[in-house]
Amino acid sequence: MSPTLRASLPYTLALAVLAYFGFAFFTLEINQAWFVVIGVLLAGILVPILVDVKGAADTAPVVPADFDGETATLYVGNLPYRANEDAVKELFSSYGAVINVRLMKDRQTGRRRGFGFVEVSAKDAAKMINKLNDFEFQERTLKVREAKERQEDDSQQ
Incomplete structure (x- = not known):
């Protein structure tokens, strides 16, 4: 149903x-x-x-478009391949303000890779990690952590 x-x-x-x-x-x-x-x-x-x-x-946006507060980026792993940005945003919005959701796709195939990043209000980040880490979402157990900054590799230049 x-x-x-x-x-x-x-x-x-x-x-x-x-x-x-x-x-x-x-x-x-x-x-x-x-x-x-x-x-x-x-x-x-x-x-x-x-x-x-x-x-x-x-479905009104949880956060105004001109949000100017502190933000944090969360890494979300073990996402179901069928999950889309709207479903992830809806899940995280129940625990706080969500600014942006980016789910990673394979460059060659265009298929989702099973992980993504959720930009959230910094004051809600800890609560989201506590509530959603090891949370079952669409028959998969999510792994939610604070995202690490991407390291620049000096050897490739």
Whole structure:
């Protein structure tokens, strides 16, 4: 069952029951089974619209575009190959402010390499490491650490 359907199912059923009782009080010469059908149809149309509107309000950015506070970069390893930036951002956003997510891809194949970097608010970094290190995400156990600065190799120049 899709997450959207799972989230909207209780609302759909509640609206169907309310519509049934609402129509049942009218003394129309209609079989009561039609009231259920009308209630389910109304709920099937209204609830997805309401869930989409509510979902659009929930997807507002956690951090304003002009964030100017201290940031920290976290290394995230053992990511599932099917994970995308939005899923990782959503996971980390539940523990603090996320500025940017970069998942690494193989240059030749374009496939994800199973690790990435998440730029977060410095004040939330320690909490994210504590909560998400060894956290199971999409059937994989994440490894979350503070990222190390890339070392410049002088021998290649």
